[in-house]
Amino acid sequence: MFSKACEYGIKASIYIALQSLQDKRVSLKEIAEEINSPVAFTAKILHQLAKNDILDSVKGPAGGFQIEKDNVEKLKLSHVVFAIDGDSIYSGCGLGLEKCNEKQPCPLHDKFVIIRNELKQMLEETSLLDLTSGLDLGITFLKR
Amino acid sequence: MFSKACEYGIKASIYIALQSLQDKRVSLKEIAEEINSPVAFTAKILHQLAKNDILDSVKGPAGGFQIEKDNVEKLKLSHVVFAIDGDSIYSGCGLGLEKCNEKQPCPLHDKFVIIRNELKQMLEETSLLDLTSGLDLGITFLKR
DNA sequence: TTTAATTCGGATAAATTTGTCCGAATTAAA
DNA sequence: TTTAATTCGGACAAATTTATCCGAATTAAA
Numbered sequence: 294m295f296s297k298a299c300e301y302g303i304k305a306s307i308y309i310a311l312q313s314l315q316d317k318r319v320s321l322k323e324i325a326e327e328i329n330s331p332v333a334f335t336a337k338i339l340h341q342l343a344k345n346d347i348l349d350s351v352k353g354p355a356g357g358f359q360i361e362k363d364n365v366e367k368l369k370l371s372h373v374v375f376a377i378d379g380d381s382i383y384s385g386c387g388l389g390l391e392k393c394n395e396k397q398p399c400p401l402h403d404k405f406v407i408i409r410n411e412l413k414q415m416l417e418e419t420s421l422l423d424l425t426s427g428l429d430l431g432i433t434f435l436k437r
Numbered sequence: 438m439f440s441k442a443c444e445y446g447i448k449a450s451i452y453i454a455l456q457s458l459q460d461k462r463v464s465l466k467e468i469a470e471e472i473n474s475p476v477a478f479t480a481k482i483l484h485q486l487a488k489n490d491i492l493d494s495v496k497g498p499a500g501g502f503q504i505e506k507d508n509v510e511k512l513k514l515s516h517v518v519f520a521i522d523g524d525s526i527y528s529g530c531g532l533g534l535e536k537c538n539e540k541q542p543c544p545l546h547d548k549f550v551i552i553r554n555e556l557k558q559m560l561e562e563t564s565l566l567d568l569t570s571g572l573d574l575g576i577t578f579l580k581r
Numbered sequence: 582t583t584t585a586a587t588t589c590g591g592a593t594a595a596a597t598t599t600g601t602c603c604g605a606a607t608t609a610a611a
Numbered sequence: 612t613t614t615a616a617t618t619c620g621g622a623c624a625a626a627t628t629t630a631t632c633c634g635a636a637t638t639a640a641a
Contacts, residue, residue: 294438294553295533298628298629304533320586320587321587331629331630331631332630332631334631336589340589340590351637351638352588352636353588353639354586354638354640355587355638387439388447388448390581397578398571399579400451400569400577402577408556411551411555428544433543434542435532435544436534441600464616475599478599478600478601481600483618494618496609496616496617497606497610498610498616499616500608500617583641584640586638588638589636589637590636591635592631592632592633592634593630594631596628596629596630597627599627600623600625601624602621602622604622605620608616608617609615610614610615611612
């Protein structure tokens with residue numbers, strides 16, 4: 294469903310959000326450990342999220358990544374997914390047709406659009422804050 | 438969402454189903470043209486579908502692929518997808534956790550399961566026959 | 582000012598997916 | 612029986628995604 298890059302990006306964002314709520318800035322190394330991801334690859338993804346204003350990054354000793362507290366609730370999964378995978382989740386035909394729409398649909402079009410819209414809605418209404426609460430309570434997990 | 442292999446497999450199956458309803462056996466070449474796919478790659482996918490009893494294949498002159506008429510309605514998209522991509526669409530955590538379930542869920546688990554179950558249900562209830570009718574009427578398309 | 586911790590970012594490599602090539606096997610028709 | 616059309620299936624190649632490496636730039640602290 295999501296690419297590996299996107300999975301890492303979402304997990305990292307959730308972890309950073311959780312720590313940011315407690316005013317903690319976190320390093321790449323810590324993030325990769327907490328979400329069980331390859332360090333260097335995670336660096337690239339975090340970099341990309343920073344460029345897209347999902348995260349703030351600070352260089353130098355005691356540097357790392359964080360999210361403005363106000364943004365933890367404002368940032369939705371859709372923002373993270375879009376920053377990494379673009380609109381590939383939203384656009385595009387289920388059967389790979391270049392030009393597939395209501396006027397000239399593939400055989401699966403109608404059924405596919407329904408599912409995709411629900412995915413879209415879920416991504417757009419789920420904030421990073423929503424996803425941190427279970428983690429904090431120890432009832433959801435980011436690794437294993 | 439689906440892999441290219443799966444997209445080609447679904448489109449090919451729909452086309453073969455449509456022709457089979459009119460007792461026409463179709464060649465690899467014709468299929469690849471009709472669904473706008475690379476011939477040799479399509480061959481591999483058809484071969485795989487034949488091995489999994491989704492299609493019948495006949496070698497030699499006037500050979501090709503077909504689907505038993507009775508099976509056109511019995512075969513669901515889920516069968517085609519499973520023959521090509523395995524259960525990857527169904528199983529697996531949305532965030533890539535090895536062990537993600539009701540007991541030890543990722544933060545996205547509940548929301549993800551809802552979407553995936555709807556996809557699953559759609560694939561399991563949609564038959565090849567369902568997808569041929571629009572094609573036959575010229576209101577749905579397999580290429581462009 | 583120097584040092585060390587950190588992100589930045591390009592080059593490269595490994596793995597996977599997608600796609601090509603071609604000879605072997607099969608089989609209907611000439 | 613020969614020929615030609617076709618699928619079968621393995622080897623290989625290209626493209627994309629995933630992952631690694633390492634030096635440059637930045638910056639807080641010693």
